[in-house]
Amino acid sequence: MSRLDSFIRRMSAQRDLLDHAAGLVDGVAGPVIELGLGSGRTYDHLKARLPGREVFVFDTLFSTVAIDQLPDREHMVLGDIRDTLPFCLPRIKLPAALLHNDIGAGDDTVNAATEAWLAPIVPGLMAPGGLVVTSFTMDLPGYELLDVPASIPAGRYYLYRAPV
Ligand SMILES: C[S@@+](CC[C@H](N)C(=O)[O-])C[C@H]1O[C@@H](n2cnc3c(N)ncnc32)[C@H](O)[C@@H]1O
Known part of the structure; x- marks a missing residue:
């Protein structure tokens, strides 16, 4: 498979899983946490799929995001996620309905670290029943590992649900 094919497959799988998670999270109140702004693709997609939800984005930098597509200062948390994420509840105000981990x-070895x-x-x-979408497996005690859509190649993305 060419690198272009591989990239397209990865992006399609990511979109399919985010769409799937956006549907599942319907009855769960709370904002969205996006780990990794990157070029803002999935941030923009989550905003489009979950209108009315606040999306809080964490990254060290603004990367290549077009200036008119950046999150506003309230919704962009700049800094190392390892330092900022543990202290974000006063900013996001409510526990999250969806967390997308895209810093894999x-x-x-890097992912394990x-x-x-x-x-x-x-x-x-x-939030209780909230969903975690992640590109690597995570040890989340009590969380349920959910099936992902058939279009997603095995081992590419994972979906966990918080206990209710
Ligand atoms: C794969 S990119 C995210 C892609 C993005 N979701 C998109 O759709 O364009 C990963 C991003 O995570 C950020 N990142 C990785 N580790 C981080 C950390 N510990 N703290 C803050 N940002 C981090 C990088 O700066 C990079 O922008």
Whole structure:
């Protein structure tokens, strides 16, 4: 498979899972946490799929996002997520209905290191029944690992639901 094919498959899988999660989260109140602004693709998609929900984005930088598509200052948390995420509840005000973890790397060792500090923070931020979409597996005690749509290649993305 060419790198272009692989990229397209990865983006399609990510979109399919975000759409699926957006449908499942219907009855769960709360904002969305987006980890990794990057070029703003999934931030923009989540805003489009979940109109009326606040989306709070975490990243160290603004990257290549067009100036008119940046989150406003209230919804953009600049800094290392490891430092900022544990302290974000006063900013996001309510526990999150959906958390999208898009800070995974193409390296299992790096992902394991990220998972080790990220997973313990997540449960304290999630609403009952809230969903976690992530590009690597996470140790979230009591969370249910849900099936993902058939269009998503095995091992590419994972979906967890917080206990109710
Ligand atoms: C794959 S990109 C996100 C892509 C984005 N969701 C999109 O659709 O365009 C990963 C982003 O996570 C950010 N990131 C990774 N680790 C981080 C950390 N520990 N703290 C803050 N930002 C981090 C990087 O700066 C990068 O912008």
